[in-house]
Amino acid sequence: MPRVPRPAVVAAAALALGTLAIAPATGDGPAVTDPRVVTHFDLTRGQSPENIALAPDGSADLTLSNARQVVNVTRQGRTRLIATLPEVANPHTPVVGAAVVLGIARAQDGTLFVTYATGTAETGVWRIPARGGKPRQIAQLPPAGFPNGLALDERRGVLYAADSVLGTVWRVPRAGGAPTAWATGAALEPRNPRPAAKVGANGLRFHRGAVWVSNTNAGTLLRIPVREDGSAGAIGTRATGLYAIDDFGFVDRHRDTALAALTGGSEVELVRPDGTHRVVLTPGDGLSNATSVAVRGRTAYVTSAAYFTRRDPNLLLARVHQRDRD
Incomplete structure (x- = not known):
């Protein structure tokens, strides 16, 4: 989530104290080692890295929320601008007030999709052509909402977007068109008065036939199965006590073990399928309000947006050693 006004920082701290205690971890799990920051960004230019989509060559496409930009970063740290979302006159974005680009998803053909929250008619899902180009809005979402995490189901040809304010998972045709409120309910809604x-449903991933969503205020990781007809199944809580969780990524495509970015504490936690979790990366490793995690092979990519610390927004890489026997 992007930077919020100073009073909200206090509220976020109160929220952190109010979340459930971290559950003890049981059993072995993947080890995360050798963290290194490969790219540093510039807060004065609005460069707060928010979300990650991985390219086949191992580079990372990142949204820079307050800069309204999408960039590509190589594993060696070289950065290239892909696109800039259009400036919006008089944005009235909930939570932050400014126009921000948040979630990102990448299709197999290289097309990128992002969520853009503005508080105006430009709020919604935008498409960026493969290899860059002019972004184009393909679906409008309610201006009163805050579209955040985004994922693509290639087989069904649909996108899922988490709305942090309206407590909704939207479903949007990949080709564009009218959105559908695919999943709603108390588990997705914000809890802070x-x-x-007020940040409820936040991070979102499509994994093993289900849409997984984090709820930042509740500190939970949720799983929503996709039924054969494409409708949403019952929302299940898979983990609790995840202090100010933002986005997350799965360690591999065959298991439900995840790495979750905890933005309030500048940590990454390993979340096991039984819901237990433990800290694997900390501020000492270079995290500064971690916002998202993506994993490919033995490499974990973690963005830090520095929304509250106001120090060193960056992209960090670490090694993942697969020891999980689940």
Whole structure:
């Protein structure tokens, strides 16, 4: 989530104290070692890296929320601008007030999709052509909402977007068109009474036939099965006590073990299928309000947006050693 006004920082701290205690970890799990920051960004230019989509060559496409940009970063740290979302006059974005680009998903053909929250008619899902080009809005979402995490189901040809304010998972045709409120309910809704800190459904991944969603205020990781007809099954809570969780990524495509970015504490936690979790990366490793995680092979990619620390937004890489026997 992007930077919020100073009173909301206090609210976020209160939220952190109010979340459930971290559950003890049981059994072995993948080890995360050798963290290194490969790219540093510039807060004065709005470069807060928010979300990650991995390219086949091992580079990472990142959204820079306040800069309204999408960039590509190689494993060696070289950065290239892909696109800039259009400036919006008089944005009225919930939570943050400014126009921000948030979630990102990458199709197999290289097309990128992002969520853009503006508080205006430009709020929604935008498409960026493969190899870059002019972004184009393909679906409008409610201006009163805050579209955040985004994932693509290639087989069904649909996108899923988490709305942090309206407590909704939207479903949008990949080709564009009218969105559908695919999943709603108390488990997706924000819990904080302060408008500037109301962040419910946030991170989102499509994994093993289900849509997985984090709820930042609740500190939970949720799983919503996709039924054969494409409708949403019952929302299940898979983990609790994840202090100010933002986005997350799965360690591999065959298991439900995840790495979750905890933005409030600048940590990454390993979340096991039984819901237990433990810290594997900390501020000492270079994290500064971690926002998202993506994993490919033995490499974990972690973005830090520095929304509250105001120090060193960056992209960090670490090694993942597969020891999980689940």
